[in-house]
Amino acid sequence: MDKLPHIWCPGCGHGILMRSIAQAIENLGLDKDKVCIVSGIGCSSRAPGYMDFNTLHTTHGRALAFATGVKMANPELEVIVITGDGDATAIGGNHLIHACRRNINITTIVFNNNIYGMTGGQYSPTTPTGDLGTTAPYGNIDRPFNIPELAAAAGATYVGRATAYHANQLIKLVEKGIQNKGFSLIEGLSVCPTYYGRKNKKGSAVNIMQWQKATAVDVKVAEKLSPEQLEGKFLIGEFKNTTAPEYTEEYQKIIDRFTKER
Amino acid sequence: MKNNNIKLMQGNEAVVEGAIAAGMRFYGGYPITPSTEVAEGSAQKLPRVGGKFIQMEDEIGGMAATIGAALTGVKAMTATSGPGFSLKQENIGYAAMAEIPCVIVNVQRHGPSTGLPTSPSQGDVMQAKWGTHGDHPIIAISPGSVKEAFDLTVRCFNLAEKYRTPVILLMDEIVGHMREGIRIPDASEIEIIDRKKPADNDNDYLAYKVEEGECVPPMAGFGDGHRYHVTGLVHDESGFPVNSNAVADKLCTRLMTKIEDNIDDIVTYEELYMEDAEIVVLAYGGTARSAKSAVKKAREKGLKVGMFRPITIWPFPEKQVKDFAQKAKGIIVAELNYGQLVLEVERVVKGTSDIFHIGKVDGDIITPDEILSKIEEVI
Ligand SMILES: Cc1ncc(C[n+]2csc(CCOP(=O)(O)OP(=O)(O)O)c2C)c(N)n1
Ligand code: SF4
Numbered sequence: 001m002d003k004l005p006h007i008w009c010p011g012c013g014h015g016i017l018m019r020s021i022a023q024a025i026e027n028l029g030l031d032k033d034k035v036c037i038v039s040g041i042g043c044s045s046r047a048p049g050y051m052d053f054n055t056l057h058t059t060h061g062r063a064l065a066f067a068t069g070v071k072m073a074n075p076e077l078e079v080i081v082i083t084g085d086g087d088a089t090a091i092g093g094n095h096l097i098h099a100c101r102r103n104i105n106i107t108t109i110v111f112n113n114n115i116y117g118m119t120g121g122q123y124s125p126t127t128p129t130g131d132l133g134t135t136a137p138y139g140n141i142d143r144p145f146n147i148p149e150l151a152a153a154a155g156a157t158y159v160g161r162a163t164a165y166h167a168n169q170l171i172k173l174v175e176k177g178i179q180n181k182g183f184s185l186i187e188g189l190s191v192c193p194t195y196y197g198r199k200n201k202k203g204s205a206v207n208i209m210q211w212q213k214a215t216a217v218d219v220k221v222a223e224k225l226s227p228e229q230l231e232g233k234f235l236i237g238e239f240k241n242t243t244a245p246e247y248t249e250e251y252q253k254i255i256d257r258f259t260k261e262r
Numbered sequence: 263m264k265n266n267n268i269k270l271m272q273g274n275e276a277v278v279e280g281a282i283a284a285g286m287r288f289y290g291g292y293p294i295t296p297s298t299e300v301a302e303g304s305a306q307k308l309p310r311v312g313g314k315f316i317q318m319e320d321e322i323g324g325m326a327a328t329i330g331a332a333l334t335g336v337k338a339m340t341a342t343s344g345p346g347f348s349l350k351q352e353n354i355g356y357a358a359m360a361e362i363p364c365v366i367v368n369v370q371r372h373g374p375s376t377g378l379p380t381s382p383s384q385g386d387v388m389q390a391k392w393g394t395h396g397d398h399p400i401i402a403i404s405p406g407s408v409k410e411a412f413d414l415t416v417r418c419f420n421l422a423e424k425y426r427t428p429v430i431l432l433m434d435e436i437v438g439h440m441r442e443g444i445r446i447p448d449a450s451e452i453e454i455i456d457r458k459k460p461a462d463n464d465n466d467y468l469a470y471k472v473e474e475g476e477c478v479p480p481m482a483g484f485g486d487g488h489r490y491h492v493t494g495l496v497h498d499e500s501g502f503p504v505n506s507n508a509v510a511d512k513l514c515t516r517l518m519t520k521i522e523d524n525i526d527d528i529v530t531y532e533e534l535y536m537e538d539a540e541i542v543v544l545a546y547g548g549t550a551r552s553a554k555s556a557v558k559k560a561r562e563k564g565l566k567v568g569m570f571r572p573i574t575i576w577p578f579p580e581k582q583v584k585d586f587a588q589k590a591k592g593i594i595v596a597e598l599n600y601g602q603l604v605l606e607v608e609r610v611v612k613g614t615s616d617i618f619h620i621g622k623v624d625g626d627i628i629t630p631d632e633i634l635s636k637i638e639e640v641i
Binding site: 003036048049052056057062067070072074076077095098255258259 | 287288290309310312314316318319320322323324326327328329330331332333334335336338352353356483484485486487489490491492493494495502503
């Protein structure tokens with residue numbers, strides 16, 4: 001409680017996303033001492049500061065690299081990474097694809113607000129083409145990443161997406177992500193009324209959440225819809241759920257080879 | 263009875279042996295010449311002792327993983343050269359601020375940029391000290407032989423654990439790739455220091471609270487049952503960020519003083535013929551080997567010349583250099599760069615003695631004859 005008031009703006013979606021993660025951890029009944037939450041730098045990455053676990057606030061973009069060291073050194077820890085869209089896919093893009101490729105047992109939740117919030121509204125790798133940012137005053141010409149597609153292609157074994165509006169669904173996805181033995185990535189679409197919202201005339205936080213509600217389509221529902229019906233929509237839900245050898249277990253096999261020899 | 267475990271090995275290989283003897287159980291890095299043998303040796307040896315090796319996607323990741331591992335309570339190391347050292351800097355600063363013990367080996371190579379990959383250089387002296395942003399202390403140690411590469415790697419881990427700080431083993435390619443026979447000491451002959459941990463029943467653990475009479479806080483490992491927050495932001499005793507001038511001042515000052523107040527414990531050096539030396543050759547790392555033979559040759563000619571070799575580069579052996587500068591007429595600083603440690607010597611000596619410099623940047627070593635002719639020129 002002495003950490004309050006928190007640093008987030010009124011209406012920010014990051015608090016809802018953070019709460020969903022805490023709820024997922026509680027639902028799974030994890031031992032707090034064995035949970036480690038790692039973040040980079042950004043509005044999103046301040047979340048671990050409000051959470052009662054082993055918490056690590058690192059350098060911009062490097063959360064997954066720090067987390068990889070934590071998980072490798074002590075695989076008993078349930079390592080959860082909270083990162084922003086810029087943190088995860090711009091400066092930290094390389095660490096992201098390699099963590100996916102290794103299939104190391106870490107669960108990553110990307111708080112995507114489509115903008116660089118902490119530095120005041122510059123465009124990010126997920127800002128939609130044509131949208132405005134302080135460094136895209138004439139409209140963003142970059143093409144955005146689709147983070148779940150990126151993670152799935154790079155080898156993550158569990159991939160999903162929900163929004164601040166669909167917080168209950170997010171809880172479920174995070175739970176399953178944590179239970180997945182391998183690298184899990186869940187995108188949480190956030191709400192940034194302050195920078196993204198205001199710059200792009202999206203209205204209040206409530207308006208943005210109503211837009212999330214109206215525009216999101218669950219993948220399972222989407223399977224039955226035509227391309228025309230999906231025009232202008234985005235997908236949420238569980239996109240990928242597969243298995244592959246997990247990295248720390250594979251390394252343990254190498255260690256075991258030597259202990260068995262003795 | 264002393265063992266006869268004598269092995270012929272490279273400096274880089276001796277680093278791996280020393281690190282494992284010191285208790286290293288995690289290595290995270292990215293290969294780069296002339297440091298690659300440190301990664302290769304670690305990959306081979308670590309799983310045999312239950313440790314972990316990971317080749318990260320780049321040097322930034324290697325440094326980050328090393329810090330992450332250290333936070334779980336293990337002794338962790340990374341190794342690199344020139345360009346990779348530059349990449350690690352932001353996270354070295356993080357380790358300094360968050361007080362994470364870890365060892366960074368930099369087998370210096372010729373630069374700037376990719377320079378001459380397999381040629382020796384000592385051009386990262388100032389980067390070791392000031393490479394990351396902001397004010398922070400650093401410990402950097404430079405071995406001059408294969409045996410020392412072993413011993414000083416152990417020392418790096420000990421200092422890292424004792425002072426909760428990143429420690430840099432500032433090697434050069436001369437020592438890194440040189441082969442010498444060394445006796446590997448028994449475990450019982452090696453002094454090992456481990457970080458101080460909080461008591462198991464310390465339920466009010468404040469991660470950054472320094473106990474009376476100590477200079478650093480005890481450090482819990484993640485997973486040990488003391489949940490706490492680690493950040494590179496200015497933080498109070500609990501570890502949580504606070505935006506306060508007073509807290510910032512207190513924290514940054516303590517980071518400096520924990521090193522400065524213990525300089526006598528940290529600083530080591532070697533002296534040769536210093537009692538009556540009129541000219542002192544100051545050299546470090548591989549270059550000190552040339553300096554040593556030059557000084558011996560000079561003595562054979564009846565010249566009053568001595569050698570001072572800083573082993574601890576940072577903090578600089580200020581007191582010792584000040585002392586001999588009072589007596590010596592001149593100091594010759596020999597190093598493989600345009601003039602880096604010589605600046606520190608000038609700062610310390612403050613005009614009490616003449617200072618001469620031998621700097622070389624062509625990728626070759628400084629020969630004993632080059633140093634000898636400088637001695638004859640200035641004496
Ligand atoms: C090396 C480095 N470069 C740049 C910054 C400045 N910076 C801080 S946060 C941030 C962007 C954060 O954006 P995002 O990850 O999307 O998180 P958000 O704040 O929007 O939640 C940037 C560029 C930094 N701290 N470190
Ligand atoms: S700037 Fe945006 S993302 Fe950051 S706290 Fe404010 S609303 Fe949230």
